[in-house]
Amino acid sequence: MNTKKTEKLLMTAIFLYLLIIVFPFIWVTLTSFKPESEIWGSSALKLFADRPTMEHYEALFKAQIFNSLKNSLIISSITTVYVTFIAAFCSYAIARLQFRFKKILLAVILATSMFPQMIVVGPIYRVFVNLGWTNSYYITLPYSMITLPVAIFILITHFSKVPKEMEESATIDGASKLTVFFKIILPLALPGIFTAAIMTFIGVWNEFLLSLTLNSDAYYRTATVAISFLRGQFQIFWGQVTAATVVVTIPTLIIVILFQKQIISGLTSGAVKE
Amino acid sequence: MKSIFKFIDKKTAYILITPAVIFILLFSIFPILGSLRYAFFDFQLNDRAKSGLYMNSQYNMALYNETIEYIRYFLDIEESVVQHDSTKHQIDDIRALLDSHDQYVKKEIAGADMGAIVRLDQEGLIYVNGMRDDINSSLERLYSLDEPFYSKEDTLAVASELDTAIIESNFSGFDNFGRVLTDKRVGATITFTLVFTFISVFLELCLGMMLALIMNKALRGRGMIRTISLIPWAIPTSVAALMWSYLYDGSSGIVAHMFSVIGLISESTQLLLSSQGALGAIILADVWKTTPYMALLLLAGLQLIPNSLYESSALDGASKLQQFRYVTLPLLKPSIFVALLFRTLDAFRVFDLIYVLTGGGPGGATESISIYAYKVMFAQTRFGYGSAIVLIMAVAVGIITFAYIKLLNVKLVGE
Numbered sequence: 242m243n244t245k246k247t248e249k250l251l252m253t254a255i256f257l258y259l260l261i262i263v264f265p266f267i268w269v270t271l272t273s274f275k276p277e278s279e280i281w282g283s284s285a286l287k288l289f290a291d292r293p294t295m296e297h298y299e300a301l302f303k304a305q306i307f308n309s310l311k312n313s314l315i316i317s318s319i320t321t322v323y324v325t326f327i328a329a330f331c332s333y334a335i336a337r338l339q340f341r342f343k344k345i346l347l348a349v350i351l352a353t354s355m356f357p358q359m360i361v362v363g364p365i366y367r368v369f370v371n372l373g374w375t376n377s378y379y380i381t382l383p384y385s386m387i388t389l390p391v392a393i394f395i396l397i398t399h400f401s402k403v404p405k406e407m408e409e410s411a412t413i414d415g416a417s418k419l420t421v422f423f424k425i426i427l428p429l430a431l432p433g434i435f436t437a438a439i440m441t442f443i444g445v446w447n448e449f450l451l452s453l454t455l456n457s458d459a460y461y462r463t464a465t466v467a468i469s470f471l472r473g474q475f476q477i478f479w480g481q482v483t484a485a486t487v488v489v490t491i492p493t494l495i496i497v498i499l500f501q502k503q504i505i506s507g508l509t510s511g512a513v514k515e
Numbered sequence: 516m517k518s519i520f521k522f523i524d525k526k527t528a529y530i531l532i533t534p535a536v537i538f539i540l541l542f543s544i545f546p547i548l549g550s551l552r553y554a555f556f557d558f559q560l561n562d563r564a565k566s567g568l569y570m571n572s573q574y575n576m577a578l579y580n581e582t583i584e585y586i587r588y589f590l591d592i593e594e595s596v597v598q599h600d601s602t603k604h605q606i607d608d609i610r611a612l613l614d615s616h617d618q619y620v621k622k623e624i625a626g627a628d629m630g631a632i633v634r635l636d637q638e639g640l641i642y643v644n645g646m647r648d649d650i651n652s653s654l655e656r657l658y659s660l661d662e663p664f665y666s667k668e669d670t671l672a673v674a675s676e677l678d679t680a681i682i683e684s685n686f687s688g689f690d691n692f693g694r695v696l697t698d699k700r701v702g703a704t705i706t707f708t709l710v711f712t713f714i715s716v717f718l719e720l721c722l723g724m725m726l727a728l729i730m731n732k733a734l735r736g737r738g739m740i741r742t743i744s745l746i747p748w749a750i751p752t753s754v755a756a757l758m759w760s761y762l763y764d765g766s767s768g769i770v771a772h773m774f775s776v777i778g779l780i781s782e783s784t785q786l787l788l789s790s791q792g793a794l795g796a797i798i799l800a801d802v803w804k805t806t807p808y809m810a811l812l813l814l815a816g817l818q819l820i821p822n823s824l825y826e827s828s829a830l831d832g833a834s835k836l837q838q839f840r841y842v843t844l845p846l847l848k849p850s851i852f853v854a855l856l857f858r859t860l861d862a863f864r865v866f867d868l869i870y871v872l873t874g875g876g877p878g879g880a881t882e883s884i885s886i887y888a889y890k891v892m893f894a895q896t897r898f899g900y901g902s903a904i905v906l907i908m909a910v911a912v913g914i915i916t917f918a919y920i921k922l923l924n925v926k927l928v929g930e
Contacts, residue, residue: 254729255736259743262807265758266746268769272761280767331535340528346536353543355912357864359885359905361542363898364549367560386542389535417520418527447751449867454893465751469871472757479761486761489754497745501738504745508808509815 266490273297273483280479297484305459306485309467310492312456316463317445320384324392325438327385329430332396333422337408354390358450361386366454376458383451388444391507392437398510399433400426432503433510439500440507446493464489547909550902554692557685558899565685572640574624575680577631582676583613586650589670597662605660609653616646632682640683647677691903700879701904704887705911711794711883712862715801719858720851722802723809728839730810731817744807752804756871759800763787763872790880793873797881801868805861809854816850817843852923859915864908884908 272280274297275290301307335343365383369375403426411421427434452463462470468489471482497504523530552568559565587610594606624639635643654674658667695701730740747755762770765784775783786792824842833841844851866885869875875882875890882890884904892901 251729251732252735255733255740258726258729259740261803262743262747265762265803269758269761272767286769286772327534327538330531334528334531338528338531340532346532349539349544353539355860355916356543356547357885357905357908357912359864359866359888360550360902360909361546362889363553363892363902363905364546365542366893367549367898382538383542385538386546389538393535417524419523419530422527422531443749447749449751449753449870450889453870465753465867468751468757469753472760472871477764479764479767482757482761486754486758490750493749493751494746497749498742501742501745504749505741505811505815508748508811 269483269486273487277480297480300481301484309462309464313464316381317442319381320445321438321442324385324388324441328392328396332393333400336397336400350390362454369455376456376461380455384445388441392441395437395507395510396433399430403429436503436507439503553899553902554906556899557687560896569684570686572635572684573682574633574635576625576633578680585673589666592665596665602660602662605657643681691900695903695907704882704884708883715798716858716862718802719806719809722806723813726810727813727817730814744811747804748808752867753871755804756868760872763796788877793881812854816847820846856919
């Protein structure tokens with residue numbers, strides 16, 4: 242009797258919690274189908290549109306939101322590929338090999354993940370201006386600053402989990418350390434590498450400050466920055482804003498639904514000592 | 516050939532870490548050192564005389580030579596149009612003055628390599644300043660005469676270039692840091708950032724803990740709960756901020772409307788227009804976005820606690836509350852530490868959320884340190900002062916991290 246009651250209470254709490262999380266999305270999605278006239282005034286708080294319209298989604302084509310989504314996709318993909326590789330090499334060395342300065346390297350990586358991003362933006366901006374690299378895809382290079390530490394920590398956890406015996410037997414057979422790494426460790430740690438890649442991708446996709454300062458030209462803006470510019474100085478077209486929000490959220494939704502297992506493991510590895 | 520392989524095998528670790536080290540050096544360490552250097556200069560990108568880091572004063576020889584040549588050229592023209600002999604004498608005097616200065620400059624100031632920009636020592640700086648005043652005043656004296664001069668404005672305009680040729684050192688020592696400490700706006704932004712960080716992280720920890728305990732007990736729908744919990748964490752902060760800015764909007768926003776109905780605010784338009792309302796709005800949006808993340812982290816920690824511990828403590832007659840206090844909390848400490856530390860640091864450097872939601876308004880009431888530093892650097896292009904603000908922030912980050920390590924007594928690196 243009592244357990245049933247508590248379970249009911251639990252379920253209500255969870256339901257309420259989920260509702261609060263989902264509510265803004267639902268509300269924004271519903272608004273995106275309302276004509277501008279229904280967004281203002283008395284009908285603003287109505288659930289459904291009287292005359293549903295797709296006009297805000299059509300207007301997004303003009304606002305270059307799709308172009309900025311393309312930028313985001315390109316920049317995130319490039320960064321993900323090279324950061325994952327570099328991080329895999331480095332984490333394997335840290336997890337399995339002996340070398341001097343290991344502790345210092347770890348401390349430096351940890352420290353860079355804690356520093357406010359603001360501290361690197363000024364000098365990087367100046368160098369980019371001098372090299373003529375602003376408003377280009379070169380922005381993928383400084384993105385290593387925010388993604389490398391996370392990827393490295395995720396991968397260290399995963400490489401440590403690969404059983405040592407596999408390596409040892411291969412070493413006895415005369416394989417070099419690099420061969421062991423490429424032929425044995427990498428395939429076994431593939432799930433971890435995948436996790437690191439997804440966390441890197443999300444990290445870059447969501448980044449705002451570097452994109453805002455380095456790629457200020459509308460043509461090279463990433464989606465996160467482009468969408469913030471929809472809030473004009475004097476007038477806000479909520480119809481367009483909500484439609485853009487929906488469009489930009491969809492890729493994230495797909496990633497979360499497809500890869501939730503990897504994301505959870507990425508979030509908790511390092512955070513939880515097993 | 517074999518020895519090469521052997522060498523590679525011996526140095527494998529160094530080869531593997533090299534790419535990461537290069538990237539960390541280029542995009543983390545060097546920029547941080549760069550910011551440190553900027554902070555010691557009065558470095559302003561939009562001011563030509565201050566748009567670099569000049570440890571020493573410098574003199575633009577190319578500009579000087581060009582200027583002197585132009586002045587001579589104009590003097591020749593004036594000589595042909597003036598009527599009084601006395602004026603002609605005066606022009607000759609100015610030429611002699613230019614010659615004598617030029618001799619000195621060529622001998623003492625111009626470097627042996629005849630470079631376009633040369634270094635100035637203290638003596639040289641005094642000399643070129645004196646020379647500029649000397650030439651300007653003699654030209655002004657000439658042009659105060661009553662003569663039908665041909666190009667008064669042009670000559671004086673050209674002569675003013677002598678001033679531009681002097682690039683004074685903009686090394687300012689600890690001035691920027693001193694200014695940060697006395698800048699009232701910095702004080703206000705630090706206070707705001709601390710208030711925001713403390714309240715939102717506290718709420719997120721309490722709510723996150725509650726949710727983690729509830730989720731841990733949930734029998735059905737775990738997968739769905741997890742997926743939905745991930746969404747607020749996964750969407751870009753700027754998108755979340757934009758979404759909330761719509762919900763908070765005075766005339767169309769449903770949350771603003773609800774708040775005014777239950778009496779939290781007097782009128783729905785007041786939410787983002789009052790400083791307290793804006794603070795609350797930012798905190799609510801932040802709590803909405805990061806509490807699920809906190810809950811997931813704590814949940815992962817909870818699931819590592821073996822059930823047997825609860826069973827045995829129940830056998831010993833521990834109540835649920837005692838179990839939480841003596842079993843759950845101590846074993847969850849590492850998870851709580853990591854979640855708290857990273858959330859605190861994240862909240863402390865908050866930028867996107869405020870930039871999109873309020874822009875620091877109303878009237879600077881919701882300006883975080885990051886927002887202020889950004890405005891100083893990119894709106895006013897004062898990179899030197901902005902860097903000093905950011906460095907103060909970095910020091911604060913160090914203090915926070917250290918305090919957490921001491922407070923919760925946890926090891927950060929290594930086992």
